[in-house]
Amino acid sequence: MDLYAKGNDIILHQPDFDLDQTLDCGQAFRWVKTGGDEYTGAFLNIPLRISCVDKTDGVFRLYDVTEQEFETVWADYFDLNTDYAELKRRFSQDETLSKACEYAWGIRILKQDAWEALSSFIISQNNNIPRIKGIIGRLCDRFGGYPTAEQMYGQTAEALEYLRSGFRAKYIVDAIEKIQSGEIDLERIKTLPTDAARDELMKIKGVGPKVADCTLLFGMYKVDAFPKDVWVKRVLERWYPNGLPEEVKGSEGIAQQYLFHYIRTGKGEF
């Protein structure tokens, strides 16, 4: 990763990064495409506009970002200190993963806020990506940005009807209440080993293995968590009936992203 400041912007060189593949692949739901190869979104309440200015070499422009903000916020959020080229080399020892990594070459894991990941993936269950974005968009409109659990204290399922999130509203409320009471402490859960952290998250109503693993992977950077949604289950049935290959050990979640994108949008190979 190399970068330099240009005016008020940061210019970043990162070949293993594609905006469409990373920001519109179903791991985060509030990045909006605002130009040909430009997205606008936020981490917590810190906004960002980012565009790809050279697709061939992988050059990006982050608008109105200081070097300090880049180092303390965006380098971490976009997981820029992880060597994805090395990960892809490792995964590509496996034939199917090799194709998935070639197809979805520009995916990176976004290190999101734990509460946003938890609540977003509660909303995601038995739902489709356009509608998930709609529900989260209405939530952010109401609060002027993604609300913290604290900001949502006191919300009832009835009060959340404007979201049109259906049966999931009561699950969001249960998560808020357990955080409010201290029964669930996301900062503490982050420090636990993956299995223990998953058990804690699953104490929340509406949080099963899949939602818990998405929270662990995208909201707590537990890259050994491997969320199994309907698409990934198809991948496992089709290519890995006897389990995942040795090459992904310890980084199952990152491998999962390549496979998820490959099966969900690749279609042709399936």
Added chain:
DNA sequence: TTCCAGGCGTATC
């Protein structure tokens, strides 16, 4: 109209 979507709670065996 029916089917499906980054699943899970509940009932039942």
Added chain:
DNA sequence: GATACGCATGGA
């Protein structure tokens, strides 16, 4: 522990 079913909503 496994399996069947209902669940809100809206796009295809």
